[in-house]
Amino acid sequence: MPPHEHPAATDSARELIAAHGGRVTRTRVAVIEALQRSAHPLSHDEIGATLDGAGIGHDRVTLYRALDWLVEQGIAQRIAGGERAWRFEIRRDGDHRHAHFHCERCGQIVCLEDVPAAAPTLPAGFAVARAELVLHGACADCGRAGVEGKEG
Template sequence: MNDPDFSRCIRDAGGRVTAARLAVLRCLAAAEEPLTPDEVLEHLTQTPGHVPDRVTIYRAIDWLSAHGLVRRLATVGRAARYEPVEDREAHAHFQCRRCGQTRCLPAPSPPLPTLPPGYVAERVELVIHGLCAACRAGENA
């Protein structure tokens, strides 16, 4: 997704296109894994141009999440992580219980169970918790 698409998505969601919203969307779209708001700030400080302050980044993420442009991932004992909602299918994630690293898994998610009559799924999350390779290697050292 390029910047004109980001701007259009924000406008289509009924919002004002701001530098912070665009910066957060760019950052999350470029990331290889879901990021915490503090990681977004860290990434933005490494890129040239104006860097929104921490409060502005949190507000931008809250707005983008409330309007369905980014999704909040369930995490255990760590800050929430976010990823852009794109035209791709939902996918599973792996989260390391020690370092908190969260990775998108390329394999398709398992099929959903059949819901009772009248029920409608609005959001599905599959997060596999365990140890990443680095933390596991440290455990065996």
């Protein structure tokens, strides 16, 4: 690729991988970019679809392992969300842990950037590594369409 044409996103993805001592592969780059582009956490399946769209060959296992590695390296993080499948999102700078919203209508997970997922004071002896706060209900879009009737 011509050096005057490298997209910043791709570049940072490649650098991100290299900085963690991993090999820069199509799959990893594409996964990171997909996560970076998305406003909400993506499921394994959604990421797979993105790879397909980008014409990047892969299989389930490779994708799982790429995601495992990203989580392991602290580049991405897993979210339990509402359904059975994990969802993944890029860890922005700092450890900025935010809450998530799971819409029970459209199934989507939305990041609530402004709502911190802070750990409260716990009984003695408990060591908290991370807090996960998930709100379930109807998101702004679905709520409007559903609660008020049709499209009030």
